[in-house]
Amino acid sequence: MPNFTAADLVELFRKELELCKVTEGEELVILAEPSSRSEYVEAAFAAGLALKANVIQATLPGGSPVPLPSSRTGSGAGLTSLDDSPLALSLLQGADLVLDLTNEGFIHTQTLGKILDAGTRMLFVADPPEVLARNLPTPEDKALVQAGAALLKAGKELRVTSPSGTELVADLVDSHPGFQCGIADDPGRWDHWPSTMVLAWPKTSHGRIVLAPGDILLPFKTYVRDEVTLTIEDGRIADIAGGGDARMLQLFFEDANDEEARFLSHMGWGLMTRADWFSMALYDRESLMGMDARGLAGNFLFSTGPHPFMNRHTYNHLDIPMRGCTVEIDGRAVVDHGRLLDLGNL
16 A cells, blocks of 8 residues: 555545635635544645645544444444534535544534535545545546436436346336535535446335445445345345345344335445455544445445335335446446446447
């Protein structure tokens, strides 16, 4: 792994802020908590000054309540101290861009919507520097995910199959397709660096999802060891069958004691061509979010729990990226056995 110097990080953040269209005179707020990566805060501050933005650093009390710790999981409430600080909220609403360097972010909170509704752009950053550098986005990445989101918006049915036995059908009508591209350059937009994916929020789905060895369970940050079969009825996980990994998922839902946790939320596929599926095996669990797995080009990613368009705001949230699947929209494949197809030819 490369040894990043302070100068390297400043240049890396400068490139990213330029992609986010930070310009002279813009109001840039760097949001942190006491345990944020201090080198990121310093590099982002210097990069913002280099672009002649008006830079403010705001540090709020960190931590997150149950059910999961704030250790870059992609789950949980995240920066809940923001909920009780009208002053901090007004600061973020007045910014042109908020660079969120907290451990967990707060994507699953209703506070985020209040900030974005004010026209503030927001970019969340949590992964190690090597992961950020390898997956530095490009404008072309945004064009690709926008094309994928357009296909989802025009489609009526999403079908996912796999050699292991997955047979899932999801309703795309009014599924609010979206995307992440690692660039927050439009007013009111939230994004995540690194991330390149398209996703939809189906209201219902049915069928069978079969997790194969080598697939990934997030936020546990573990690779599936033995096959797990999930039976999906009316958008809900009705049954879990298999060995040790199935037992762990069963216990997760039992301990959550939360009916909303068993529902599927968003699903889609990755387009991040420089992602490394095995990076999770090379880092300790605290240090990375796992965006390589979520965004890997050609994966199928589905999630459970929160669904803002169906008023489900549970913090019991799983992201499960799978490899080797075929993903079709109204019978047209966008991913063929884990291989990303050229959207321009569809």
